[in-house]
Structures are given as C-alpha cells and as structure tokens.
Amino acid sequence: MGCINVSGRGVQINEEGFLQNPGEWNREVARELACTQEGLTDLTDEHWSVVNCIREHYLEHDLAPMVRKICVTTGLKLTRIFELFPSGPAKGACKVAGLPKPDGCV
Amino acid sequence: MKPEPINAGPLEDRVEALKPDDLTRALEEFRAVMTRDHAAALASCVHCGLCSETCHYYLATRRLDAIPAYKLGLVASVFRRHEGLLGKVAPGWVGARTLNHETIKAWIDALFGRCSLCGRCALNCTMGINITAAIRAARGVLAALDLVPPGLKSTVDTALIKGNNMGISENDFVETLAWLEGEMQSDAGFETARMYVEETGCRMLYTLNPREVMFFPLSIVAVAKIFHAAGESWTFSKDGFDVTNYGLYDGSDAHAGTMSGRLVTSMERLGAGTLVLAECGHGFNSNRWEAPQWLNRRYPFEVKSILQVVAGYLRDGRIKVDAAQNTQPVTLHDPCNLVRLGGIVEEQRYLLRHTARDFREMTPNREHNYCCGGGGGQLAMTNYADRRLEAGRIKADQIRRTGAKIVAVPCHNCIDQLMELNKHYGLGVELKTVCELVANALVVEP
Numbered sequence: 001m002g003c004i005n006v007s008g009r010g011v012q013i014n015e016e017g018f019l020q021n022p023g024e025w026n027r028e029v030a031r032e033l034a035c036t037q038e039g040l041t042d043l044t045d046e047h048w049s050v051v052n053c054i055r056e057h058y059l060e061h062d063l064a065p066m067v068r069k070i071c072v073t074t075g076l077k078l079t080r081i082f083e084l085f086p087s088g089p090a091k092g093a094c095k096v097a098g099l100p101k102p103d104g105c106v
Numbered sequence: 107m108k109p110e111p112i113n114a115g116p117l118e119d120r121v122e123a124l125k126p127d128d129l130t131r132a133l134e135e136f137r138a139v140m141t142r143d144h145a146a147a148l149a150s151c152v153h154c155g156l157c158s159e160t161c162h163y164y165l166a167t168r169r170l171d172a173i174p175a176y177k178l179g180l181v182a183s184v185f186r187r188h189e190g191l192l193g194k195v196a197p198g199w200v201g202a203r204t205l206n207h208e209t210i211k212a213w214i215d216a217l218f219g220r221c222s223l224c225g226r227c228a229l230n231c232t233m234g235i236n237i238t239a240a241i242r243a244a245r246g247v248l249a250a251l252d253l254v255p256p257g258l259k260s261t262v263d264t265a266l267i268k269g270n271n272m273g274i275s276e277n278d279f280v281e282t283l284a285w286l287e288g289e290m291q292s293d294a295g296f297e298t299a300r301m302y303v304e305e306t307g308c309r310m311l312y313t314l315n316p317r318e319v320m321f322f323p324l325s326i327v328a329v330a331k332i333f334h335a336a337g338e339s340w341t342f343s344k345d346g347f348d349v350t351n352y353g354l355y356d357g358s359d360a361h362a363g364t365m366s367g368r369l370v371t372s373m374e375r376l377g378a379g380t381l382v383l384a385e386c387g388h389g390f391n392s393n394r395w396e397a398p399q400w401l402n403r404r405y406p407f408e409v410k411s412i413l414q415v416v417a418g419y420l421r422d423g424r425i426k427v428d429a430a431q432n433t434q435p436v437t438l439h440d441p442c443n444l445v446r447l448g449g450i451v452e453e454q455r456y457l458l459r460h461t462a463r464d465f466r467e468m469t470p471n472r473e474h475n476y477c478c479g480g481g482g483g484q485l486a487m488t489n490y491a492d493r494r495l496e497a498g499r500i501k502a503d504q505i506r507r508t509g510a511k512i513v514a515v516p517c518h519n520c521i522d523q524l525m526e527l528n529k530h531y532g533l534g535v536e537l538k539t540v541c542e543l544v545a546n547a548l549v550v551e552p
Contacts, residue, residue, distance in 0.1 A: 015491035039529075063273065067321050068282045078289070078324065087525060089321045101488060103261040104272040105317045105350065105386075105519040 004032045013037070016091070018101045025055070025098030034096045038087060043096075047084055049074040054089075054097040064094050064102050114214040115489045117253055121210050128251060133188060133205050135250040139243045140185065147235040148182040151175055157227040157237070162476050162500040163220050163493070174227035177216045178237050181244045184209055213248060217241050218255050219490045222482035222497075223355065224442040229473060238447075245357030254356045257486040262352045265365055270348035272316035280344055282319050283326075290327045295550035299334035301326075304376065305341035310415070311378035312340050313349035313369060313393075315386045315518040322518070325385070328545035332416055335548050336424040340382070346372030349389035350519075351397075354443075355483030359400050366397035373407055380408040382415055385539045387441030387517035388481065391448045411444065413516060416544055417453035420460060427547040432462040434536075436543065437510035439468070439501075439524065440475035441517035454516050454540050461547035462512075468504045476500045480523025495530050498523060502531040516540045 001020070003010045006029050012020035017037035019025060030051055034040040043051070053073045057065035067089050071078055085092030090106040114121045124132075140148075153175055158164045163172035170176060179201075186193035186202040193202035203209050225238045248254060254262065265271040280303055287301040302308070312333075318326050333340050346368040353362025373381050383390050394409045419425040438458055444450050451472050458465045468475065479498035484490060501524070505513055513535050515521045521537050528535055 014488055016488050018488075064320075066274070066278055066282055066319065067323060068278075068285045072285070087529065090317070091522075091525070101257070102272065102320070103257070103264045103486070104320070105315055105485060106321065106522050 004029075004036055006032050014101070016101055018095050019098045022058075022098050022100055029098065030096050033098070037095060038085065038092055040085075040096075044084075046074075046076065046080070047096075050076065050081060050084060050093050051097045054093055054099065058097065058099050064090070064099055112208075112212050112215050114211040114253075115219070116256055117214055118211070120253060121207055121214070124207060124210070124251070129205060132210070132247055132251055135247045136184065136188070136205060136244075139246050140189075143236070144240050144243055145185065145189070147237070147240050148178070148185045150233045150235050151178055151182065152233060154232050156230060156232055160226045160230040162222075162224070162226075162479060163497045166497045166499045171216060172220050174221075174237050177221055178235070178240060180209070180212055180216055181240055210248070210251075210253065213244060214253060214255070217245050218248070218258070218483070218487065219493060222442075222477050222479060222484050224477035224481055225447045226442070226474075226477065229446060242354070242357045245355070246359065247357070249356045249358040249361070255487040255489055257488045258352065258356055258483040261483075261486045262356050262358075262361055265348065265350070265352060266361060269345055269368065270316045271350050271352060272320050274316055274319055276344050279319055279347065282323065283342065286323055286327055286330070290330060293331075295548075295552060296331055296334060299330060301330055302341040304344050307377050308339045308341045309379045310338060310340040310382045311369075311373055311376060311380070312342055312382045312384070312412070313389070314342070314347050314384050315350055315389065316348055317518055317522070318384070322521075325518070325539045325542055328539065328541040329384070329412060331545045331548060332419065332425060332541060335550055336419040341376060341378065343372035343376060349384045349386045349393065351389060351392035352483060352486070353400075354388050354392045354396065355486075362392065362396065363400035366393050367401055369393060370397075370401065370405070378407070380410055380415075381405075383409065383411050385412060385516040385518065385541060387443035387445075387448065387520060390450065391443035394448065411448075411450050411453070413450055413453040413457065413540060416541060417456050420457065425544075426549040427461045427544065428549050429461055429463050429547060431547040432512070432543055433464070434511040435464040435466055435509060436462040436512045436514055437466050437468055437505065437508040438471070439478060439505075439513055439515045439517075439520055440472060441515070441520045442475075442477050442481055444516055445475065446473040454514070457540055457544055458514055461544050466508045466510055468508055476504060478520045478523045478527065480519055485519055485522055494523070495526060498527045499531065502527045502533060505533055505535060506531075510535065512536045512538055512543070514538055514540050514543055
C-alpha cells in the first residue's frame with residue numbers, strides 16, 4: 001500500500017498503483033497517477049479522450065470498457081491506444097482513469 | 107534475515123474469526139484431499155535442500171521461508187499431527203503442528219503468497235516429490251474455507267458466475283469479433299479472412315484468454331490470419347470460449363471442473379473435431395491434462411495447443427513464412443504450465459526458427475526455465491504484488507542476458523507479468539505471442 005501526493009493531500013494507492021478508493025479520482029489525481037505510476041510526462045487530448053471514455057463507462061456499468069468500445073468511442077486506432085499507454089488499456093489507461101484493477105490475467 | 111511476523115494479509119480478520127466448527131471442517135477437507143500420492147509425498151522429504159536453488163522466490167530473496175521444502179513442511183507438519191501416531195502423542199518430537207489459526211495464516215502466507223505452482227522444485231526433487239501438487243491440494247483446503255486472497259477469489263467468482271474470468275457478455279464478445287474481422291480485412295491479403303462464431307461441424311474449436319477480447323485483441327487477429335492462410339475449418343463458441351481456469355490456482359477441483367466443462371459442452375454442441383487452446387500456459391495444462399480427471403470422463407475429441415496446430419501447418423506446407431519480416435533478435439519464454447508441466451517444448455522453437463532471423467535461447471530453457479513469477483494466480487493477488495515483482499528478477503536477468511529486443515511469450519498470463527518486469531527492471535523489450543510473430547511473417551498470395 002502506498003500514497004501519492006495530490007496538491008498536498010495524500011491519496012491511497014494499492015500495491016500495483018491502482019487507486020484504493022476509486023471515488024477519490026479527479027483530473028489532478030489522474031495526472032499524478034500518470035506521472036508517478038505510468039511514467040507519462042503529460043496527458044494530451046488523446047490521453048484524456050481515452051481516460052474520459054473509460055471513466056464514463058465505469059461510472060455507468062461499474063466495469064472497464066472493452067478496448068473495442070474505447071476505439072469506437074474515441075476514434076483512435078488500437079495501436080495508438082498502446083502508444084498512448086505503454087502498459088496497455090488495463091494497467092495503463094484504467095489505472096489513470098481511477099478504476100480498480102480488473103479481474104483476470106492482468 | 108530477521109523473520110517477519112506471519113499474517114494472512116487481507117484475510118487476517120477472517121482467519122481470526124474462524125470458530126472450532128470451521129477448524130473441524132478444515133481438517134475434514136484436508137483429510138479428503140490428501141490422497142495416497144500426497145501422503146507419500148508429505149512423508150518423503152529428506153530435507154536435502156536441493157529445492158532451494160530451484161525456486162525463483164528463494165533465489166531472488168534468499169529467505170528461508172521461500173524454500174520449497176519449508177512450504178511443503180507447513181503442510182507435512184499438519185499431516186503428521188493429525189494422521190500419524192507419534193504426531194498425536196508427542197507432536198513436539200516430530201515437528202507436528204495442529205491445524206489452527208496460526209497454521210492457516212502460515213499456509214495462506216506461504217502457499218498463496220510465496221509459490222507460483224511452477225513445478226521447478228518438483229522437477230529437481232531428489233525424492234521425486236510432487237511438491238506443486240501437494241501445495242495445490244492444501245490451497246484447495248483454504249478454498250473450501252473461503253480463504254482465497256481477494257484478487258484470485260474475485261477472478262474465480264467472475265468466471266463461475268459470468269462464464270469467463272473477465273465477465274465479458276456474449277454480445278460484447280460477438281461484437282468484438284465482428285469489429286476485429288473488419289480491422290483484419292483491411293490488411294492486404296486478408297480481405298476475405300473471417301472470424302467464425304457458432305459454426306457447426308468444424309475441424310477446430312478455438313478458445314481465447316478473455317484478456318485478448320477485452321484489452322489485447324491483436325493476438326486474436328494473428329491466429330485468424332494463420333487459420334485463413336492455412337484454409338482451416340474453425341470456429342469460436344459464443345459462450346464457452348474461455349481457455350483460462352483459475353480453479354487450477356485456488357486449488358478447488360469443483361471450480362476447475364466447472365470451468366473446463368464449459369469447453370467440453372461447446373465442443374459437443376458444435377460438433378467440432380479438435381479443441382484448440384490459445385497461447386495460455388495454465389489453460390493448456392488444465393484443459394489438456396487435468397480436466398478429464400476433474401470431470402471424471404474421457405474426452406471423445408483431441409485437445410491441442412495452437413502451437414501444435416500452427417507448427418503442423420508449417421511442416422505440411424499449408425502456410426508459407428518469410429523470416430525476413432522479423433529481423434529484431436527474438437528470445438523465447440517457456441511458460442511453466444505449457445512446457446515443464448504441459449509438454450509443449452519444441453513446436454514454438456520450430457516456429458521461431460522459421461519466422462525470425464535471429465532466435466536466441468534463454469539460459470536455462472525448456473523444462474528448466476524459470477517461472478516469470480506471474481503464475482499460480484500471483485498476477486491476480488494484488489496484495490502479493492511486491493513479492494511477485496521481486497521474484498521476477500530472476501526472469502528479468504535471464505531476458506537481459508540474451509540481448510534480445512523481442513520476447514516471444516506463448517502465454518497471456520506470462521505476458522502481463524513480463525510487461526510489468528519490462529517496466530520495473532527497464533528491460534526495453536517488446537512482448538509478442540508466438541502466433542503474432544508467425545502472422546507477421548506469413549506470405550500470402552495477393
């Protein structure tokens with residue numbers, strides 16, 4: 001269990017860098033997760049389109065979206081998603097979007 | 107090394123709350139799963155210590171409690187206490203331990219938290235003890251008490267309730283395949299390639315790891331392209347498609363049987379000739395070797411790894427490949443459940459020698475290869491992630507020594523762990539399935 005610092009406030013993350021409490025997410029938390037956990041230097045508009053798509057789907061369905069939905073909603077190619085988030089949609093993009101770690105081989 | 111107090115991590119409170127009735131039930135379950143083979147194994151360890159050097163947890167940490175004989179001893183000491191005369195009358199003399207709250211905590215910590223069921227200790231055991239099987243059986247006792255670490259438990263539960271371990275709906279599965287078909291058909295030479303679902307009477311029923319459908323679908327496209335190039339008759343089942351089986355890892359034969367049984371049902375419903383398992387180590391071991399025992403039946407069909415099938419295409423001239431398409435140096439990871447415990451050893455090497463210019467073996471390799479650290483359900487158990495990454499150093503060092511730029515990994519579970527090792531240890535490699543490399547080298551008629 002660890003902690004990231006967001007504007008002087010401590011936010012708990014688990015052993016794999018996912019938010020302990022997904023309710024604590026906001027754009028600033030996303031930026032901090034991206035920098036400290038995923039080694040991204042900046043979140044571009046493309047990054048945000050993926051993060052917002054995942055976040056909205058999660059709030060509605062309590063589940064991460066399939067990568068097909070991310071591609072269709074954002075209009076980005078599959079290969080582009082992996083360029084944007086080198087750890088992939090699960091451990092990269094879902095983490096930045098503040099989701100809990102998905103089940104399965106991830 | 108200073109010993110740390112043993113605790114059950116996130117299950118600590120639940121273990122503390124176990125009542126005498128629960129402990130009686132645990133003992134009954136323990137007696138039920140301890141077959142003659144396990145009993146012989148538990149009585150046979152001579153503490154020679156050879157197994158210590160075989161275990162990646164021990165090699166990475168030099169902790170005494172990571173030694174396989176120690177972990178086996180946790181189970182053996184309980185067996186002696188409850189099944190042997192000396193253990194009953196003078197437990198202290200023979201190092202016998204009662205199955206109580208403390209031993210259960212020690213089991214959770216060691217059997218779930220410091221073992222990936224990779225089988226390397228068993229292969230090297232001077233007494234031939236199947237340590238892996240004994241540890242799995244003890245995990246099954248914990249599963250019967252509902253004492254499985256949270257991430258592994260939720261993955262098992264999702265598979266049992268929703269039919270696959272990521273909870274993908276039938277609709278989402280079919281729509282994703284249609285989307286991938288469109289993407290695939292935009293590639294030159296594959297304009298008429300298809301993703302078949304629910305076709306009856308095909309030669310092959312192909313299966314998938316749900317993470318391919320959910321997040322990493324390029325490997326699905328790769329196999330569909332190879333099937334197309336070989337002119338294969340194949341299909342997916344719309345519901346029984348999940349090749350994974352986390353019942354192998356929580357130790358429950360009942361859970362494992364339910365999961366593997368779904369593939370059998372799909373085979374029978376669609377009347378396919380061969381069940382073809384995706385590049386998934388534990389899925390291969392489960393469905394090829396273990397499942398007929400879990401289900402107590404003989405399979406009336408063949409079960410093969412996709413690697414066997416594709417190697418067959420190449421041998422028979424049904425596909426043509428050009429190694430000039432993969433020029434970067436490639437090494438190969440041997441997933442424990444596919445290779446050491448599964449027996450698929452040379453097919454992937456045959457394929458890589460023909461599809462990559464510069465193929466380099468790791469050392470050691472084949473059945474002696476080290477676990478990546480992600481097996482045994484480790485990837486699902488977030489609470490042990492730090493230990494998993496630490497133990498993965500042995501594999502990271504192996505990869506680095508090859509100087510390869512691409513690691514071919516015939517297992518999606520291993521790929522995920524290797525992605526983390528890549529980041530954590532700064533390896534700078536790319537990870538691909540074997541079929542992705544083969545598909546990239548395919549020569550198709552225009």
